[in-house]
Amino acid sequence: MLYFTGIIMADKYEEKIKSALQNEDMAGAAEIAQEYLDEVNNVRLNIAITGEGGSGKSTLVNALRGIKNKTPGAAPTGPKETTMEPTAYIHPQNDKIIIWDLPGIGTVNFTADKYLEDVGFEKYDFFIIVSSERFRENDAKLAKEIQKKKKKFYFVRSKIDNSVRDEKRDDPNVKEEEVLNIIRNNCTEELKKLGFESSKVFLISGCSLHLYELNDLRKTLLEELLELQRDVLLLALPNISLDVIEEKKKTLESKIKWLTFTSTAVAAVPVPGISEGVDLKIISKFTQECKESLGLTPELLQKVSDLSGVPLEDLKAELKSPLTGGEITKELVLKVLAKYGAVITAMAAEGGARFVPIVGIPVAMALSSVSTYYSLKYILNSLVEDATRVFMKAVSRSHL
Numbered sequence: 001m002l003y004f005t006g007i008i009m010a011d012k013y014e015e016k017i018k019s020a021l022q023n024e025d026m027a028g029a030a031e032i033a034q035e036y037l038d039e040v041n042n043v044r045l046n047i048a049i050t051g052e053g054g055s056g057k058s059t060l061v062n063a064l065r066g067i068k069n070k071t072p073g074a075a076p077t078g079p080k081e082t083t084m085e086p087t088a089y090i091h092p093q094n095d096k097i098i099i100w101d102l103p104g105i106g107t108v109n110f111t112a113d114k115y116l117e118d119v120g121f122e123k124y125d126f127f128i129i130v131s132s133e134r135f136r137e138n139d140a141k142l143a144k145e146i147q148k149k150k151k152k153f154y155f156v157r158s159k160i161d162n163s164v165r166d167e168k169r170d171d172p173n174v175k176e177e178e179v180l181n182i183i184r185n186n187c188t189e190e191l192k193k194l195g196f197e198s199s200k201v202f203l204i205s206g207c208s209l210h211l212y213e214l215n216d217l218r219k220t221l222l223e224e225l226l227e228l229q230r231d232v233l234l235l236a237l238p239n240i241s242l243d244v245i246e247e248k249k250k251t252l253e254s255k256i257k258w259l260t261f262t263s264t265a266v267a268a269v270p271v272p273g274i275s276e277g278v279d280l281k282i283i284s285k286f287t288q289e290c291k292e293s294l295g296l297t298p299e300l301l302q303k304v305s306d307l308s309g310v311p312l313e314d315l316k317a318e319l320k321s322p323l324t325g326g327e328i329t330k331e332l333v334l335k336v337l338a339k340y341g342a343v344i345t346a347m348a349a350e351g352g353a354r355f356v357p358i359v360g361i362p363v364a365m366a367l368s369s370v371s372t373y374y375s376l377k378y379i380l381n382s383l384v385e386d387a388t389r390v391f392m393k394a395v396s397r398s399h400l
């Protein structure tokens with residue numbers, strides 16, 4: 001298969017990552033995620049060139065590839081409809097861009113939905129609707145059906161060289177720029193009448209590759225490719241990330257109990273608002289581990305910013321816990337625990353009766369362990385919330 005869409009790819013990787021996570025293979029999952037990121041660079045953009053027969057579709061395919069009609073490898077062109085099946089052409093400078101020359105939309109009994117089914121619309125990322133004269137009812141029908149199928153399209157008004165020549169013949173003094181303005185206004189008017197208020201129209205000539213707006217169209221295609229790559233990435237990010245966060249949370253949570261066992265009353269430091277004092281050394285170490293594991297260190301945040309295109313500052317704005325900001329010191333932990341002491345004590349009061357860390361240890365020690373336990377839990381929860389918010393922010397851009 002020449003094409004593959006990002007959605008299929010994301011699904012494939014998500015499956016793999018999930019199964020790795022189910023086998024508690026975090027390293028394996030991370031590796032697969034990395035593989036996926038690498039593959040994002042191989043996403044292909046499939047562009048469909050459509051419009052009435054003879055409008056210049058095949059010529060535009062050639063023009064976008066920088067070649068002239070009738071040269072070796074060129075899409076067949078001519079006064080008669082020559083394209084019967086969608087045919088793929090790879091962009092010579094960028095093999096990620098695939099241009100599909102589609103058969104002309106029929107003039108008799110044309111139904112846009114049947115046409116789109118026939119050409120296999122799902123595989124195209126967007127459509128270019130070409131017209132060499134006025135935009136007509138059939139162009140509009142097609143555009144509306146494309147819209148209905150939630151795909152994008154651009155309009156191209158082709159054979160601009162002919163229009164310029166004709167105008168100049170009638171009025172030798174007319175400036176080219178004026179002619180282009182007239183054509184543009186006409187296009188806008190026609191499209192408005194057909195129900196398209198502010199659609200982008202590129203004015204091009206397939207014969208004069210350096211003139212008019214062919215280059216703008218080329219640039220737009222490149223931008224579309226970048227956007228598609230980003231979409232593919234972000235499509236997978238939320239699920240993968242949220243699953244990974246959830247999985248990491250479980251792993252970290254299971255650690256809390258064992259860490260609590262090792263904390264002792266001797267090491268307990270009094271904290272305002274927390275009755276029995278906590279083991280600050282254990283809490284500081286665990287906090288740092290959570291930050292790294294959840295991707296909340298400055299380096300890891302920068303990576304998310306690079307991948308998603310969301311500025312680092314915007315991601316940082318999502319961090320609510322004071323613990324995510326700077327370096328983890330005992331003083332900082334102490335400050336945070338003091339601030340949220342009441343919350344932690346409430347958590348302990350709620351679950352404390354049921355929680356007996358180690359049967360048979362001195363009561364003072366056990367109580368200190370309970371405080372440490374709930375402090376660790378509180379910190380983990382707040383960091384997980386931050387990690388989740390960061391990922392949601394990274395993803396939000398794809399819905400702009």
Ligand SMILES: Nc1nc2c(ncn2[C@@H]2O[C@H](COP(=O)(O)OP(=O)(O)O)[C@@H](O)[C@H]2O)c(=O)[nH]1
Nearest residue numbers: 053054055056057058059077078159205206207
């Ligand atoms: N002057 C001029 N002729 C063009 C242009 N584009 C296409 N043609 C001619 O129009 C005819 C139909 O073009 P083609 O690309 O085969 O149209 P298709 O049926 O839509 O694929 C051919 O004879 C082309 O040479 C253009 O921009 N300027």
Ligand SMILES: [Mg+2]
Nearest residue numbers: 057058082083
């Ligand atoms: Mg053709």
